[in-house]
Amino acid sequence: MDAVGAAGAAAVAGVLLAGFVAGMxxxxxxxxxxxxxxxxxxxxxxxxxxxxxxxxxxxxxxxxAVGAARQRRYGNLRLGEGLALGVLSLAGVLLGxxxxxxxxxxxxxxxxxxxxxxxxxxLARRALGRE
Amino acid sequence: MASRNARLAVIATLGxVxxxxxxxxxxxxxxxxxxxxLGYGEREATGTSLAAIAVIGxxxxxxxxxxxxxxxxxxxxxxxxxxxxxxxGTALQQRVxxxxxxxxxxxxxVVAAGLLAL
Numbered sequence: 001m002d003a004v005g006a007a008g009a010a011a012v013a014g015v016l017l018a019g020f021v022a023g024m025x026x027x028x029x030x031x032x033x034x035x036x037x038x039x040x041x042x043x044x045x046x047x048x049x050x051x052x053x054x055x056x057x058x059x060x061x062x063x064x065a066v067g068a069a070r071q072r073r074y075g076n077l078r079l080g081e082g083l084a085l086g087v088l089s090l091a092g093v094l095l096g097x098x099x100x101x102x103x104x105x106x107x108x109x110x111x112x113x114x115x116x117x118x119x120x121x122x123l124a125r126r127a128l129g130r131e
Numbered sequence: 132m133a134s135r136n137a138r139l140a141v142i143a144t145l146g147x148v149x150x151x152x153x154x155x156x157x158x159x160x161x162x163x164x165x166x167x168x169l170g171y172g173e174r175e176a177t178g179t180s181l182a183a184i185a186v187i188g189x190x191x192x193x194x195x196x197x198x199x200x201x202x203x204x205x206x207x208x209x210x211x212x213x214x215x216x217x218x219x220g221t222a223l224q225q226r227v228x229x230x231x232x233x234x235x236x237x238x239x240x241v242v243a244a245g246l247l248a249l
Contacts, residue, residue, distance in 0.1 A: 023213030027220020030177025032156025054195030059210030071178025086186025092147020120240035127234035
């Protein structure tokens, strides 16, 4: 269970670096950083996948909270709507967890991939000043 | 106003489903939809997304902790440098133009969609 104690110095350094890079991406892009936390925890510290996800979510909380607090100082936070999004998402999290058990992951991945491509197209138009 | 709240609920649900299925915060869905559907500025969307993710992450981490699948020392090891990173990242973001941000985020989404499709 003592994954940190069992890890070598190189693995620890790798996790520290991955954490910093994930935090940087989190601040720049407004995401949680879990995309980098999970592989760092699983591959470098040897956590089991389910444990890596849970542990990553725990690390995401202070990262996102500090990022939101910094953005508040810069005048870039709508706190009420942010908290509303968080609370309203609970139904989605439960639905998603249920779907993950009932629907093939392949189908879920495809739906989200299509949504992302559509959103990417709209954002690209915006970046080019057409929207 | 009703339609604004309905849109917030749809964005929250999509972010939540994404989070529940893939075990991440859902920001990659929340940020662009706040910009495109609710008229948020780019920086505002990321700041507000982070507040939402703090709540989503706390709920989801609680659910995982209940089943015992959380390793606190490992979370500290990856999370403490992330705190330094997020302060640097938000500071750096204030210097990036909104249009450049949309372009970078569009590329990120295409990469993410590609990874999902693999």
